[in-house]
Amino acid sequence: MTLQKRTGKPNEPASDDYPKTRSHLAWNDFEIVLAVAVAGSLSGASRAMGVSHATVFRRLGEIEKRLGVTLFERSRTGYRPTPAGEELAETAKVMDQAALAAERKVAGRDLEPSGEIWATTTDSLLMGLLAPLFTEFRQHYPGIVVDVAVSNQLFNLTRREADVAIRPSNRPPENLIGRPLTTIGQAVYGHRSLGLTPGEPISALVDQPWIGAGPRLLDSKLDQWMDSNGLKPACVYRVDTLVGILSAIRSRMGLAVLPCYLADSDPDIVQLSDPIPELEFGLWFLMHPDLRGVVRIHALMDFLTEAIRAQKQRLAGPRLC
Incomplete structure (x- = not known):
């Protein structure tokens, strides 16, 4: 990219007013350049951007100072971009179009996720x-x-x-x-035909046949709970899915612990205990x-x-x- 340098006296040292290294332009810098190039005047650019004439003048001056180039030729008829100004304005157009396309794409996804x-x-x-x-x-x-x-x-x-x-x-x-x-809460359940009274202590149910979780169910807490309540010797059947345990209760295989959401909708299955805190x-x-x-x-x-x-x-x- 060829930039039009500001002219100065030969062998004149660089002024402290100019940065010795260039800073990257922000998107709003490109917006200023594009607005002035399209409008051809500071007043037109200020109206398009919704800011004051003085703001456009100040920011354009800061951009040119930062870059060390003249972006516009000033005259009574308006602002005409230099080659450097034209190049930045064209880049700004591409950036603006890309931003609008991205905005439309994202907004469309928000309206109709797919x-x-x-x-x-x-x-x-x-x-x-x-x-x-x-x-x-x-x-x-x-x-x-x-x-x-x-x-x-x-x-x-x-x-x-x-x-x-x-x-x-x-x-x-x-x-x-x-x-x-x-x-998720879990409680003890059994088939209605067993005639058991809800609310009895777990110790009163030790003589009933029990259904346990198979090892592939990976429910160590349930295994520990059954062990601590002396229910392991009463376990007559194990299965590695909760749906399988529900099916076994329906078949009158024995009692078991199940999530309340899974068992409560079945009218033939009775909740025999409160939700067990250590199994939630x-x-x-x-x-x-x-x-x-x-x-x-x-x-x-x-x-x-x-x-x-x-x-x-x-x-x-x-x-x-």
Whole structure:
């Protein structure tokens, strides 16, 4: 780029008024140059930018001083750009067009988020909580497709096995961005046909057959709770999904601990205890940090946050008295 230097006397030392090194131009500097070039006058540029004539005059002078070049030739008929001024004005046009295009693109995404979201969750959460919420989300955001992977294992979000996870956890991974949604309560349940009285102490239920969590369910707290209450010897069946445990209760296999949201909707299953404090767990919306600015991800997160927190009491589980 060829810049028109300000002229001075030969061998004249540089004035302290001029910077010895050039500073980078900011976007509003380019705006000033473009406005003056388009309007051909300071007054026209000031009207276009909504600032005073004096402000345009001062800022243009500062830009020329900083660059050490003359950007406009002044005359009674107005301001005419020098070659350097024309070059900066053309660059400013390109920048302005790019900024407008980016603004339109982002604004369009905000108005109509679209694309695909890979989500992972558990079978029990999908069946007992999320399936109707995903349906409602689809009605609000028809341009977003949610692809759900059901698993009791936490997919590796860092390796993009999934975009987001809706997971029960009391200690979510530190490398993920998380939003706590609510607290999930768990209680003891049994089939109505057993004729058991709700509210009896756990010690009175030791003689009943019990259903436990299989090792792949990764519920160590439940295992410890059953051990501390002497229920392990009474365990006659184990299964590695909560939906499988629910099915076993329906089949009159025995008693078991389940999340209240999963069991309370079944009229044949009776809640036999209050929610057990040491077995409650948090429900989290998790995503990789790189996805924090993706509009469709935030649309799902915000929607689920509001919808799930509205069911806070149900998810925490009812007390018997």
